[in-house]
Amino acid sequence: MNQEKVIVLDFGGQYNQLIARRVRECNVYCEVHPHYISVEEIRKMNPKGIIFTGGPNSAYLEDSPTCSKEIFEMGIPILGICYGSQLMAHLLGGSVKTAPVSEYGKAEVTIESESELFADVSKNTVCWMSHTDYIETPPQGFQIIGHTSACPVAAMECPKRGLYATQFHPEVMHTAEGQKMLSNFVYRICGCKGDWQMDSFVENTIKSIREKVGSGKALCALSGGVDSSVAAVILAKAVGKQLTCVFVDHGLLRKNEGDEVEAVFGPNGPYNLNFIRVNAQERFYQKLSGITEPEEKRKIIGEEFIRVFEEEAKKIGAVDFLVQGTIYPDVIESGLGKSATIKSHHNVGGLPDYVDFKEIIEPLRLLFKDEVRQAGRELGIPEHLVSRQPFPGPGLGIRIIGEVTAEKVKIVQDADAIYREEIANAGLDKTVSQYFAALTNMRSVGVMGDERTYDYAVALRAVTTTDFMTAECADIPFEVLQKVMNRIVNEVKGVNRVVYDLSSKPPGTIEFE
Ligand code: XMP
Secondary structure, eight states, rough: OOOEEEEEEOOOOOOOHHHHHHHHHTTTTEEEETTTHHHHHHHHHOOSEOOOOOEEEOOTTTTTTOOGGGGSSSSEEEEEHHHHHHHHHHHHEEEEEEEEEEEEEEEEEOOOOOOOOGOHHHHOEEEEEEEEEEEEEEEEEOOEEOOOOOOSSSSEEGGGTTEESSOOOOOOOTTTHHHHHIIIIIIIITTTOOOOOOHHHHHHHHHHHHHHTTTEEEEOOOOHHHHHHHHHHHHHHHGGGGGGEEEEEOOSSSHHHHHHHHHHHHHTSSSOOOEEEEEEEHHHHHHHOOOOOHHHHHHHHHHHHHHHOOOOOOOEEEEEOOOOOOOOGGGOOOTTTSSSSSSSOOSSOOOBBOOOEEEEOOTTTTTTTHHHHHHHHHTTTTTHHTOOOOOTTOOOOOOBOOOOOHHHHHHHHHHHHHHHHHHEEEEEETTTTTEEEEEEEEEEHHHEEEEEEEOOOOOEEEEEESSSSSSOOOOOHHHHHHHHHHHHHHTTEEEEEEEOOOBBTSSSSSSOO
């Protein structure tokens, strides 16, 4: 890629990708690299700027992650953040020590002097701190440009050498003017023009994948979810028929989902790719017969998925590249391009644990979910696929409590389709993070017409969350719930009761099993 870019050197901090994302929000392309890449590799990338991330270590200890001192002599502006700032100070002769007072959380930083980094930033500004070490004295040639009551060097600079450092984290939202500071760094200090947009990411990714794959063959496990769909379309645009997508219908998808995926990616869809749909429903139902324990169900579904996928891969023959829709939250060290045989581990949906491919291609590994959706829109993928809510790999298998049968799958599919339709009709589909129907294993007595019934209870779930680690039950208007209940008991055979799950997470989880 020849466009201007800023690189982030990762020293083990938890916000490394967030920094990259904030820089991309300034319309400057940014990617994360391990801290140990060589000066030559950096030079080849020709970055306009470098950012050092935070990290949990102490810069002055022998085994702590470090970088070559030569980096500071390359003439490329550097911004060190937290551990990155301490490492800069340590390597250049300043002193870094355990702080007498650790700071965690919001702190008011007082800006001490004019600095390009703080152009248009308030004199007293709230920043996010998280450190036990601190810079006691900056290296020679540096001046202090900000402090807090507990931290004498909250920020320092040596503009002559293009070196800047902040003890706080400008990338997190709690730093009120952090985005302005990062923008100052990339524009005022690195001299970037801001030529990056998602369409240029898509275009450049397509170009570089085309070069990498050459005349080789690529294989993609397509689930119909946002990530694998976007990855597949990028690959399809890059290498066309050299790509084969395998879509395993495990019979645990939402209503009509299999056909919807086939309509977009199959032979009558807009993308010219080899598409194999494996209708493995019966196979999965057989394996799941009599199984009631949630973890066992998960394992069986994951393993069976792998078996089916491997069988298809074998039929296709030697495949050079495996395409994965890995995105930032599930990035794993894959040794990309370094080893001949890659042992890949997958967390979502299940893919082979051991498969012989020359290389794995993960075009989305630097992106956050909303960036992936944006890329999907650029690629012209239909909105209903791009804006899909999360759907677990084991699918409806974990939304049916107890044994999974074809009959129960049909019940939950129908109930869920009604629920989703009514949520959309009420205009709630953009604000509720995840919502679905699940089938409980409770059967109870009811009455329909003049008949006694003994049918299942469907549970409706809707949550709001940003991180999916914690969640609150969504406040769905009562009349919407009532309408959904009415429609489900009238239209879905085998259901005589509908309940709404009020649990938050914790103590509940979002899914039922
Ligand atoms: P829980 O139920 O753990 O779910 O609160 C949190 C988020 O993760 C999704 N989820 C899964 N996704 N495979 C997946 O790919 C799984 O086994 C799985 N279990 C839960 C869930 O839908 C929610 O978005």
